[in-house]
Amino acid sequence: MNFMELAKTRYSVRKFDDRPIEKETLDLILEAGNIAPTGCNYQPQRIYVVQSEEKIAKLNELSKCIFGAKTVLLFAYNEDEDWKNPLESGVHSGVQDVSIVASHIMLEAWELGVGTCWVNYFANSRLEKEIGLPENERAVLLMPMGYPAEDSVPLKLHDELKNIDETVRFI
Secondary structure, eight states, X not given: XXXXXXXXXXXXXXXXOSOOXXXXXXXXXXXXXXXXXXXXXXXXXXXXXXXXXXHHHHHHHHOSOOTTOSEEEEEEEETTTSOBOTTSTTOBSHHHHHHHHHHHHHHHHHHTTXXXXXXXXXXXXXXXXXXXXXXXXXXXXXXXXXXXXXXXXXXXXXXXXXXXXXXXXOO
16 A cells, blocks of 8 residues: 555544454554654654553543553653754653654554554643653553454544645745
């Protein structure tokens, strides 16, 4: 499948079947994140693979958007390691770096038949505390993943796109 086919067919999966993701498949998905570019290649991302029943139950307490997934990736970054803009205080690359890594993972997963959903619906500081992230790590997103259920379909809004002229400006 070429990139445009991949990008057009991928959707946020909100219903998974019970099959576990094979280790070899998960390894390929994680490798896609490992090769993703980050600011100055500092690689501040941290990816927590959550698969234990106890931790999945905790994530279900913290977010209503786990959708029955048996594997959830928690993406965070180490704020001591992300690129800092020397031209403006407070501007740094952590969230962008994690977003690039997560996008690579999301697209590689889809290519391998594994569905994902990008989830921001949780209280970040509460998740960091209750999951036990180190003090210098900031949670950015959760990504439930697994094989889409047979009756999994994209939300209706998936195909409702603005005209490109509404979102692209040439200056």
